């Protein structure tokens with residue numbers, strides 16, 4: 264899903280994306296590897312670790328009916344907070 268004027272990620276962004284993808288899903292805790300969902304296109308440092316289902320599942324996913332999110336009363340910022348917390352926890 265590359266948009267037209269998207270610049271390629273920098274080295275630091277690529278490293279961050281890889282770390283995010285290695286995390287469990289920020290919504291349902293399914294084991295990684297996950298997708299890195301961009302809350303805002305091209306803003307990789309606010310990417311969220313999501314499993315395929317919570318990301319693009321037509322029923323459960325953010326890009327679908329968001330049921331997995333609704334059940335847990337989560338939005339993108341809640342999920343981002345989980346992703347960031349886990350990144351720092353994994354660095355200990």
Ligand SMILES: [Zn+2]
Pocket residue numbers: 288289290291292293313314315316317318
């Ligand atoms: Zn999930």
Ligand SMILES: [Zn+2]
Pocket residue numbers: 299300301318325326
């Ligand atoms: Zn996405």
